[in-house]
Structure formats: C-alpha cells, structure tokens
Amino acid sequence: MKFYDSLGLPNPDRVRIALAEKGVLDQVEIIQVNLWEGEHRTAAFKAKNPSVTVPLLELDDGTALSETTAITEYIDHTFEGIPLTGRGAKERAVVHMMQRRGEQKIVDAIGTYFHHATLGFGPEIELNQNKAWGDAHLQKTLDGMAYFDAVLRDQRHIAGANYSMADITVFTGLNFSETYPKVMVPQGLTALNEWRACIGARASCAFVPETMKGR
Ligand SMILES: N[C@@H](CCC(=O)N[C@@H](CS)C(=O)NCC(=O)O)C(=O)O
Incomplete structure (x- = not known):
C-alpha cells in the first residue's frame, strides 16, 4: 500500500x-x-x-x-484497533457530522485563508487568489475555534465521549493554522487547548512538534 x-x-x-x-x-x-x-x-x-x-x-x-x-x-x-469512525449507527452519524464541521470550520476555513490571503503555495500554484474571500475566512476560522472550545466544555472529545476521526480533523487543522498562516489558537480557549494537549500526547501524534500541542 x-x-x-x-x-x-x-x-x-x-x-x-x-x-x-x-x-x-x-x-x-x-x-x-x-x-x-x-x-x-x-x-x-x-x-x-x-x-x-x-x-x-x-x-x-x-x-x-x-x-x-x-x-x-x-x-x-x-485494520484492528481503536474505532475511528464510531460504534453503531448513532455514534457513526455524530462522528461524521462533527468531523465535517471540523473540515468546514477549521481545515477548509484556514485553508481558504492560506490560499487566498497569504502566499499559499506560491504564485505558480495559487493562480486564482481572491484576497477578500481569503480574509473573510480568517474570522470563520476563529469562530470555528471558539465553537469547538464551547463543544469541549461539555464533552471530552469532538464527537462526544470517545476519540474519533473528528478529533483528528480538528487537531490537524489547528496545527496547520499555527504552522503556515500563523493563525494561533487563542490562549483563552482553555477547553480547546487542554483537549489539544491530550490529543497531542497520543503516540499517533509523536511526529507533531511539541509547540503544536496546546498551551
Ligand atoms: N477533500 C479533500 C481535500 C484534500 C486537500 O485539499 N488537500 C490539500 C492538502 S491538505 C491539497 O492537496 N491541496 C492542493 C492544492 O491546493 O493545490 C480530502 O478530503 O482529501
């Protein structure tokens, strides 16, 4: 493979x-x-x-x-191991819903900001930039961070009690946000930062720099 x-x-x-x-x-x-x-x-x-x-x-x-x-x-x-996409119909539906929110509110939002309002992958790749469109997605990203902070005040993981691909999506989106366009997770989002430290401590995230694991 x-x-x-x-x-x-x-x-x-x-x-x-x-x-x-x-x-x-x-x-x-x-x-x-x-x-x-x-x-x-x-x-x-x-x-x-x-x-x-x-x-x-x-x-x-x-x-x-x-x-x-x-x-x-x-x-x-x-592969055997911890379920990533949910157990049973209801949990699977919630995992997919929250993971899609993670894509829309974090990964895609910060990606649009990166591609349109910064140099992105450079002029030979970013052929159709629209700065105003990109700038609008900065606020969308920050709103997404606040949304997931609120979610995590009531539950341990993005899709509920269990770890899932929804956690992976939000975690990687925040890392990208801080690494490339340098949009940092606000320190005041304590639930989001504490969750991020927990996810980052998993062996599967050993490749992620320590500075990307919440503060
Ligand atoms: N919907 C796709 C999105 C994949 C995607 O956008 N990947 C980015 C890297 S994170 C990419 O390859 N971008 C290439 C480009 O923007 O030219 C998926 O879920 O895999």
Whole structure:
C-alpha cells in the first residue's frame, strides 16, 4: 500500500494519524509529494487523483483512494484497533457530522485563508487568489475555534465521549493554522487547548512538534 503524503498539511496528517492509531504506519510505503513544487499537478499524479490533492492511498490492487474521510473509513474497517469512525449507527452519524464541521470550520476555513490571503503555495500554484474571500475566512476560522472550545466544555472529545476521526480533523487543522498562516489558537480557549494537549500526547501524534500541542 502506498500513501502519498505531504507532511504537516492537515488532510495528509489525518491519514498519517489514522494509520498510526491502528499501528500500521510502518506497513505503508510513504511517498512525499511537494505541493510547493506542484508535484501533485503532474499528469502521473492527476491520473491517480483527478482532484489533484493529497492524501492519496494506493492499494496493492491498484485502487487509488482519495478524499480523507473515505480513506479513513477504509483504514478503520481494514485494520484492528481503536474505532475511528464510531460504534453503531448513532455514534457513526455524530462522528461524521462533527468531523465535517471540523473540515468546514477549521481545515477548509484556514485553508481558504492560506490560499487566498497569504502566499499559499506560491504564485505558480495559487493562480486564482481572491484576497477578500481569503480574509473573510480568517474570522470563520476563529469562530470555528471558539465553537469547538464551547463543544469541549461539555464533552471530552469532538464527537462526544470517545476519540474519533473528528478529533483528528480538528487537531490537524489547528496545527496547520499555527504552522503556515500563523493563525494561533487563542490562549483563552482553555477547553480547546487542554483537549489539544491530550490529543497531542497520543503516540499517533509523536511526529507533531511539541509547540503544536496546546498551551
Ligand atoms: N477533500 C479533500 C481535500 C484534500 C486537500 O485539499 N488537500 C490539500 C492538502 S491538505 C491539497 O492537496 N491541496 C492542493 C492544492 O491546493 O493545490 C480530502 O478530503 O482529501
């Protein structure tokens, strides 16, 4: 199995953490794709993923899986270990709902700010920038952080009592926010910061710099 990765970017990091949670990261061939160099826009990569995004998981039979949630479902149902996508109908529905909120309110919001209101991947990749659109997503990201802080005041994890892919999505989105566009999680969001420290302490997050684990 081949994992097309770009270390430090939120969606590939979601797959890295899911594989690590299942204890199978070392069973996968990892290929780093440099997005700043446009390596995801080559004809060869586009043939594998027409959406020209990472992550991509290429199975031994040649099946090329893109879309991080789909990949996480595959990992969760292929390997033993802690469930990542919920147990039973209701929990699975809540995990998917909260994970999608994590994408919309954090990962996609900060991604839009990064691509449109900062240099992003550079002028050769960011061909359709719209600064006003990007700027609007800065506030959306900050609102998302406040939303998840409020959620975590009432429950241990993003989707309820149990750890899930929803935690992974929000965690990797916050790391990206602080690393690249330098939008920091406000210190006053104590529930979010405490949760972040707990998630960051998991063995699956050993690759994440200590400075990205809440404060
Ligand atoms: N919906 C996709 C989004 C994947 C995505 O946007 N990945 C980013 C890296 S985190 C990417 O490859 N961006 C390439 C680009 O913006 O040109 C998923 O869930 O996998």
